[in-house]
Amino acid sequence: MKPMKILLSILLMLVVFTACQGKTTPTETTEPTLAPTEMPAPTDVPVVPTAVPTAETPEEPAEAPVVELVTQDAIVNISWQWSEWLQTDPPAQAIVPDAENYTLTFLADNTLQIKADCNLGSGTYTVDGLNLSISLGVLTQAACGPDSLSETFLGFLGQAASFGMQDGKLVLNLANNAGQMGLLNGGMVEAPPQEPIDTVCDAGIDPAAITIDTLDLPGETLINCIAGTPYDNTQPPGPKGLPDHIQVNFGVTDPSERQYGDPVIYIIPVIEYQQLWEQSGDISFTESYTQLVSLLQARPNPIPTQGMPVLPFEEVTGTNDLVTQYAYVDTNAGFGVRFVGRFSQSANPVTNDAPQLFYIFQGLSDDGLYLISFFYPVRTDALPDSGAVSADELQQSQDDPPGYLKGKVEELNQLTFADWEPSLTTLDAAITSLKFPRPFDGPGLTDALWSWNELNLPDGTSLIKNPDNYTLRFFADGTLNITADCNTGQGTYTADRQSITIQVGVMTSAACGDKSLDVQFLQYLGQVVSFDLQPAYLGLYLAEEAGNLGFYIGSPIVDNPDLPTDGPLATANDTINVRSGPGVDYPSYGLAKKGDKALILGVSADGTWWVIELPTYVAPDGRGWVSADYVTVTNAEGVPVIEPPPLP
Incomplete structure (x- = not known):
């Protein structure tokens, strides 16, 4: 002083x-x-x-x-x-x-x-x-x-x-x-040159397959694949660079016309993003991404009131010195955390516009392959605009910045979602509605034996008691093998992007019993018009939104001869479901056969479910849950207690 x-x-x-x-x-x-x-x-x-x-x-x-x-x-x-x-x-x-x-x-x-x-x-x-x-x-x-x-x-x-x-x-x-x-x-000063537009863009997702409901948010949405930009650390304010990615813009007819501060959703492939930066010798992305993943896994309550990991760096114009109104949000495409925050270069009063306050969502797709980021400018009548800051408040922000910002966080946390414009409820609903087909690292349509696990109709969902009695195996030449309980046969199919039609061919005609679903299964196959392929899951959708059939890979447990014999192992005593969480309310990844073995990663708090290791193309988090009543375990003393994931 x-x-x-x-x-x-x-x-x-x-x-x-x-x-x-x-x-x-x-x-x-x-x-x-x-x-x-x-x-x-x-x-x-x-x-x-x-x-x-x-x-x-x-x-x-x-x-x-x-x-x-x-x-x-x-x-x-x-x-x-x-x-x-x-x-x-x-x-x-x-x-x-x-x-x-x-x-x-x-x-x-x-x-x-x-x-x-x-x-x-x-x-x-x-x-x-x-x-x-x-x-x-x-x-x-x-x-x-x-x-x-x-x-x-x-x-x-x-x-x-x-x-x-x-x-x-x-x-x-x-x-x-x-x-x-x-x-x-x-x-x-000579205007910055316009970068040539790269017409070849591949973010791994077809923009036409992405859907979002923006409710009453102003402006028409435009969804495009945006060509990547090379890593560059020669220009202030700091390094930048993005791989090919998807942008959802609001009220902008040309993505190149978007200005900083305009609303935007990014869908960025994580692996390509990490490679771009690490190959340039910069681990900043990896550090921020790791912090984000750790936070989303632990879900601390409360979250930090400043210094949140925010990506991409193109939207970060200073230090994140304010975090308020946070919530964890599970979406149709994945999961994440949202908050209201800002980026500041120096000690400034908290106003609506200088620095601008943003609704910020930082999340991942369900399979962890995509970073999902949402930035939308917000304001509230509880805060002044920059031109109306009182001299006293300005002085407070300079004399004790940490104390001033702490008080502002507490004050803003008392606001309701409706006290913001747009409402945080509306913005939450918009990002929750975002949906896109995920590419995956695992079996394709023709690479697996698909077992019919569930039937979803408008009046409810039914689980199939004997999934392995109703199977499909697609071949690259457009033919498929069909098992319908006690009958077998062949058919043909045509598939284009998300559309598919199936023609059932010659089948055996044995009588499988009153409780068999063989006739219904074949009838449903003839009504299929589209499909959704995800890691270890195939959804076949019926015409006129009549419902869908859910298929899983026959067994989610991959035979691994290198399992340590002295490690914690679980062995299936019978054919059992391997689920995404501890209970029948969690979906099944498929059926483990009697004698299947898997490495134990942990146990539920009450000891009634074991957590086993699964391939990431089956379970995005690499975990499956099996009931302790139907497995034999060895060497499982001391394994950690694992908290269950949220119910879907």
Whole structure:
């Protein structure tokens, strides 16, 4: 605080000197210099850089200079150089030495390029008529020396509230009438070149197969595969790079026109994302992704109030210093956590717009192969906009940033979902409705024996008692083998993307008994019109939404001759279900045969279910649950207790 006290002393001496001299012209005029300062805050004695009186210092405050209103187009693609600071009350002026070291460039896509002495960075801005708000992004953190005005410059930018022109100079008016920044025109800056559009894009998902219900959110949704961008760590605010991925945009007819802050959902293949960064020697993605996975597995309550892992880095413009209104959300496509948060470069009051508050969802697809991220700007009447922050609150945010932010988190957590605009309930429902077919690392349609496990009709679901009595095996030549209880035969099929038709051919015609489902099974096969293929699961959907048949791989347990004989093992005493959780309410991955063995990973808290190891293409988390009543276990002492997953 020593530099701050020095500045206050100089300013007070200046005011006294001005009052005593009246209108006397100083006998010697020297160009004033600015001393370094912390981020200024409007107070009874404003903190400003060192200033000197003008040639004629009035005894009464001077009227503010006339500022011409201009549009956003008039200020873009120009390098604006900070040349002076005008204080409003008491009136004072300071000239900035080396103005070319403090520059601001507004780009047409509402991003900023910033030079603050020896530091470079970026940010974003919004314009509404003459109102202006600036959100600083990530900047380099070099120490520029004791005479630098880097922190002062950035602090003033964060308080900008409106703009205009005066004699060719850009004027930024600060909030609460704290003063004005004057910036000279340093010349035009060439607009960033447009990257050529790569027409070949493969994110592993067909955008046409993705569905989402946006309810009453404004704007039409546009779903596209977006070509990847190479890893690049040469430009501020930090490294970027994405593989081919899916974007769901709102109200944007061309994805290339999307600006930072516009709503967006990303669906990004994890493996390709990780390879892109690690092959460039950067493990930042891996670290953030690992933190996210750990959080989603542990589901801590509460979650951290700042520093949440957020991906992709293209949306991260600063430090995540605020996390409120969190909830874990299970969706049609996967699971994740949502919260309201922001990204800030320095200590700023919590407002709706500077930095912007976002609804942020960070999650994974059920198979763990895709990162799902949702960013939507939100606001609440419980918070002011940046131009309406009181001097007291501004001072609190500077004096004790951790305490101030803690109080704001507690205050915002008291709001209802409906207190936000849009409602958090609406945003939760939108991301929950997102659905897309998942590619998988496991058997394809023609690579497995599919056993009929369940029948889902509009009036309810029925589990098939003897799944292995009703099987399908598809072959690449368009033929298939069919087992319908005591009858066998063949047929043909045609499949294209998610569409499929099945023609039952010649079958044996034995009488299988009154309890057999052989006739119904064959009838249902003739009504199939589409399919959904997931790891270890095949859904065949009937025409006119009449229902669907669920098939699982015959046995989810893969014969592994390398199982350790002295390790914890479970052996099936009979044909048993291997489920996704401890209980009949959890779906079955299939049937383990008598004598099948599997490695034990853990046990339920009450000891009635064992957790066994399964291939990840069968169970995304690599776990299956078997009832302790139907297995024999060996060497299972000391295995950990594993909490059950949420019910589907």
